[in-house]
Amino acid sequence: MCPAAATTSSAKPSKKRKQPVVGPPESDSEEESVYDTASDDGEEEEERQELESEDEDEEVEEGSEDDEEDEDEDDDESEVEEEEVKEKKEKEKEEEEEAKKDKKQEEKKAKKDRKEDEKMAKEDKKEDEKKAKKKSEGSGILSNKLFSELPISELTAKAIREMNYTHLTQIQARSIPHLLERKDVMGAAKTGSGKTLAFLIPAIELLYHLPFSPRNGTGVVVVCPTRELAIQTHNVAKELMKYHSQTLGYVIGGNNRRSEADQLAKGVNLLVATPGRLLDHLQNTKSFIYKMLKCLVIDEADRILEQNFEEDMKQIFKRLPQNRQTVLFSATQTPEVEKFAKLSFEKNEESKEKPVYVGVDDDKSKATVEGLQQGYCVISSEKRFLVLYAFLKKKQNKKIMVFFSSCNSVKFHAELLNFLGIECSDIHGKQKQQKRTTTFFSFCKAEKGILLCTNVAARGLDIPDVDYIVQYDPPDEPKDYIHRVGRTARGEKGKGSALLFLLPEELKFLIYLKAAKVTLTEYEFNQKNVPNLQSHLENIVGENYFLNQSAKEAYRSYVLAYDSHSMKDIFNVHQLDLQCYGNDLELISYGFGFDTQHKTQYVQFLVTLQKVAASFCFRNPPKVNLDLDSSAAKHRKKMRRVDGGKRHGISASNPYGRKDKDGVDKRQFARF
Numbered sequence: 001m002c003p004a005a006a007t008t009s010s011a012k013p014s015k016k017r018k019q020p021v022v023g024p025p026e027s028d029s030e031e032e033s034v035y036d037t038a039s040d041d042g043e044e045e046e047e048r049q050e051l052e053s054e055d056e057d058e059e060v061e062e063g064s065e066d067d068e069e070d071e072d073e074d075d076d077e078s079e080v081e082e083e084e085v086k087e088k089k090e091k092e093k094e095e096e097e098e099a100k101k102d103k104k105q106e107e108k109k110a111k112k113d114r115k116e117d118e119k120m121a122k123e124d125k126k127e128d129e130k131k132a133k134k135k136s137e138g139s140g141i142l143s144n145k146l147f148s149e150l151p152i153s154e155l156t157a158k159a160i161r162e163m164n165y166t167h168l169t170q171i172q173a174r175s176i177p178h179l180l181e182r183k184d185v186m187g188a189a190k191t192g193s194g195k196t197l198a199f200l201i202p203a204i205e206l207l208y209h210l211p212f213s214p215r216n217g218t219g220v221v222v223v224c225p226t227r228e229l230a231i232q233t234h235n236v237a238k239e240l241m242k243y244h245s246q247t248l249g250y251v252i253g254g255n256n257r258r259s260e261a262d263q264l265a266k267g268v269n270l271l272v273a274t275p276g277r278l279l280d281h282l283q284n285t286k287s288f289i290y291k292m293l294k295c296l297v298i299d300e301a302d303r304i305l306e307q308n309f310e311e312d313m314k315q316i317f318k319r320l321p322q323n324r325q326t327v328l329f330s331a332t333q334t335p336e337v338e339k340f341a342k343l344s345f346e347k348n349e350e351s352k353e354k355p356v357y358v359g360v361d362d363d364k365s366k367a368t369v370e371g372l373q374q375g376y377c378v379i380s381s382e383k384r385f386l387v388l389y390a391f392l393k394k395k396q397n398k399k400i401m402v403f404f405s406s407c408n409s410v411k412f413h414a415e416l417l418n419f420l421g422i423e424c425s426d427i428h429g430k431q432k433q434q435k436r437t438t439t440f441f442s443f444c445k446a447e448k449g450i451l452l453c454t455n456v457a458a459r460g461l462d463i464p465d466v467d468y469i470v471q472y473d474p475p476d477e478p479k480d481y482i483h484r485v486g487r488t489a490r491g492e493k494g495k496g497s498a499l500l501f502l503l504p505e506e507l508k509f510l511i512y513l514k515a516a517k518v519t520l521t522e523y524e525f526n527q528k529n530v531p532n533l534q535s536h537l538e539n540i541v542g543e544n545y546f547l548n549q550s551a552k553e554a555y556r557s558y559v560l561a562y563d564s565h566s567m568k569d570i571f572n573v574h575q576l577d578l579q580c581y582g583n584d585l586e587l588i589s590y591g592f593g594f595d596t597q598h599k600t601q602y603v604q605f606l607v608t609l610q611k612v613a614a615s616f617c618f619r620n621p622p623k624v625n626l627d628l629d630s631s632a633a634k635h636r637k638k639m640r641r642v643d644g645g646k647r648h649g650i651s652a653s654n655p656y657g658r659k660d661k662d663g664v665d666k667r668q669f670a671r672f
Contacts, residue, residue: 147161176202184345184353188331190360192489199222203297207270213245218293221297223316228457229459233250253433254433275312296325298327300330310340326355375500376499408556508570555612
């Protein structure tokens with residue numbers, strides 16, 4: 001029952017109702033009073049019962065009403081419960097579907113994670129294998145093997161100790177054991193990796209154990225592409241042979257040929273030579289004893305091919321004994337080098353042994369050494385020299401090498417910088433050998449200084465403690481870039497920096513460098529730090545006759561060198577603001593009788609390179625004859641004259657011509 005109903009029923013009995021009086025009239029007698037009292041009590045009882053029955057009826061009615069209300073409420077509650085159950089079922093269904101989706105996603109993710117884990121496990125395994133291999137071989141350039149562990153003579157070991165070498169480099173550790181066993185070896189390693197000691201130590205041991213003496217003649221020949229590299233190799237061999245009795249010497253272009261012949265006649269057991277001069281002595285020096293040659297070493301084979309010494313080397317191979325050990329080292333491996341290697345390793349028909357290939361950089365991710373910081377800057381033509389001047393002036397207490405594209409450019413910039421108070425030296429192919437040698441060794445011994453050079457100093461030379469390599473003119477190819485920057489950061493823990501100057505049109509060269517595993521960072525020069533000296537420089541060059549002539553030659557050589565680039569899609573001479581003066585062309589066409597329609601085929605164009613000329617300190621661009629095909633035409637004309645001429649005595653076996661009638665050899669040799 002509801003609380004309201006209960007309150008109502010409990011309140012009703014307390015009500016007093018007025019009842020009608022029923023019975024006989026009042027009397028004074030005792031009987032009447034008794035009768036009256038009894039009748040009154042019965043009536044009251046009846047009334048009370050009636051009232052209770054009424055109350056019960058009311059309570060029943062109220063209870064039925066309450067029950068109806070409760071039933072309605074129960075119905076509402078059941079409907080709500082049904083809706084809740086329905087919603088709950090729908091929610092559970094949705095949750096099941098989501099759970100299925102989540103399960104599928106988790107399965108996919110788990111599958112993907114498993115694949116990634118497997119991939120990472122494989123990579124970790126490879127990395128661990130590499131680390132284990134690296135740990136067994138050593139880190140960086142050096143290996144874990146010691147020179148004291150090599151099976152070499154005490155005389156050589158003592159010299160190595162005095163040179164302060166303890167650990168072998170990677171190329172030395174892999175190649176020296178094979179060379180000591182007198183096997184043919186073809187080696188490939190970065191510049192500055194220790195190739196010189198790798199072939200000199202076994203060569204010296206070979207001479208020691210045979211043993212060789214001066215009367216036996218030459219037992220080992222080392223062929224180098226340049227004079228400077230030959231002199232440097234000779235000096236290293238001299239240190240290694242300090243306690244040996246065998247003799248040592250070198251023959252290079254530019255030296256006195258007669259004194260070299262006298263030296264060979266006395267007997268040189270280990271001979272270092274450049275290709276042209278070696279072939280000369282093989283052909284013309286009768287006192288040169290080489291029939292007992294045991295080993296031929298070819299250093300920097302790729303550079304030898306680049307300098308067009310292939311024909312000379314073929315002649316050398318034919319003249320030297322076939323039963324010999326052959327060693328070939330190269331910084332880069334190209335199809336031309338492989339072809340050349342096959343030719344150099346040709347032996348007699350009885351020998352079927354193949355050369356051992358040793359490569360230490362095949363799996364490296366970088367083509368340059370670890371301690372080298374490399375960058376480039378994009379500079380317009382007219383600002384190039386100003387930036388170079390500012391850089392060199394700031395770094396005068398450092399050791400710097402600056403590379404140019406031509407000999408004339410090196411000569412002019414050396415003269416101009418010295419005139420401006422920046423002391424520098426220069427090396428190029430047009431210098432006499434004595435000056436080149438003196439300059440080279442002076443720079444090697446110097447703690448600081450600036451050396452301007454061409455590619456003649458780009459390969460093989462071991463110049464200690466070079467801080468900066470600046471490539472003022474970009475190289476022909478990425479491999480030339482690698483060789484140039486190899487002059488710094490040499491040896492274990494070596495550090496250095498390299499800077500490449502590029503024109504805006506030459507930025508595509510970076511793509512080729514990246515393909516060659518060379519990555520550069522862009523450097524920006526603050527224009528406030530670049531002095532505004534252009535007008536002052538123009539006055540100097542305009543007023544100084546010798547500087548003016550030198551600048552013109554450098555300007556012309558720069559354009560010709562630019563035109564000779566092998567990568568024409570990047571280094572296009574026609575992108576250098578070439579402007580031909582129509583009046584000049586018409587005047588020349590008229591003067592020589594050329595038709596203006598065909599004048600481009602016959603006339604040497606007079607051109608003006610405006611921005612380029614500014615980098616050579618010209619106020620008004622000079623007019624110079626730039627016959628871009630003249631060199632090739634002169635070469636073809638010369639070859640026709642040689643082939644069609646008479647009494648010159650030139651042939652494949654005697655490329656230097658006929659001797660005098662009296663038999664005296666007075667021919668001039670100016671080859672490498």
